[in-house]
């Protein structure tokens with residue numbers, strides 16, 4: 173049965189021999205032209221017109237009022253948390269199902285992650301579990317903020333993540349955050365182009381972070397973006413990602429211990445060429461998803477599909493196996509036969525650094541951890557490598 177899958181993937185990606193990886197970038201638009209142009213301008217660092225152009229393009233694509241570029245998604249998330257007012261020795265509620273960057277960004281602020289369960293059908297933070305956790309653990313103080321009855325520390329933010337590009341129940345989460353007066357920050361690193369009720373993920377939070385790492389749908393090599401609908405926060409984001417330098421013709425005045433987090437012009441040039449093709453990428457990815465759906469229809473595995481009211485970018489396609497034994501057998505067979513597959517992340521609350529963190533009931537996360545496997549999801553461009561050799565995209 174697993175052999176059928178390997179054959180299907182090889183046929184679909186038209187690669188009879190090579191190792192087929194999970195997600196490769198495709199550079200088939202203006203990327204080369206823009207990068208050469210950026211080089212010719214001599215602005216290769218973080219000052220240059222491509223950074224602003226890329227920010228504007230991402231703002232327009234997502235429908236965000238403001239977009240501020242950063243060197244990667246982790247640093248973008250770090251800035252989101254700082255600007256939301258997260259401070260040392262406070263707490264940030266997040267999901268255990270995520271790439272390590274989510275927890276790391278929380279830790280950079282000096283705050284502590286607290287883990288609340290996900291939903292099985294979104295793989296993102298569960299509003300029901302969040303509500304139950306807050307009911308049991310939060311107390312509103314006279315200052316209007318919520319504190320953890322167990323630790324006395326303030327719940328400074330909630331950070332849901334749109335897993336593999338599938339939107340979580342973000343509207344319900346936003347409503348709960350508002351009621352408990354806790355800042356909502358979306359880790360939208362994986363979900364460019366993914367919509368919840370027609371609105372782009374990342375537009376529900378006070379601030380949110382996108383990632384343009386090499387394995388994401390749109391890449392700048394390494395890069396990220398802070399989205400916000402608040403002009404003041406956007407200005408601050410730009411300020412503290414650029415060493416908080418006070419503008420002056422020659423004076424070096426800085427008014428905050430800030431960060432050197434701004435994206436370079438070269439990376440932004442690549443990003444502009446990429447974002448122009450985002451709709452095409454997602455169209456192709458969704459076609460691939462349809463093929464997977466048809467393939468898995470009569471198989472003993474569940475293919476994961478977008479939640480209701482959502483359009484997912486299907487960044488990484490996923491299947492749900494019967495149990496951990498099946499999962500491991502599938503992982504072993506496919507990787508042995510040149511098709512890369514990968515289990516969902518080890519739950520972050522199990523990692524050494526986060527073992528001591530408070531957790532709610534994590535039964536859904538644990539269920540998913542035993543069963544979810546990602547399968548190859550690269551945008552299909554026929555004859556890509558042959559075309560590159562011929563210089564077709566120059």
Ligand SMILES: *Cc1c(COP(=O)(O)O)cnc(C)c1O
Nearest residue numbers: 244245246271273274361383385
């Ligand atoms: C990719 C990713 C990030 C950011 O990663 P960078 O490599 O720093 O761009 C953050 N959170 C999640 C869930 C991610 O998948």
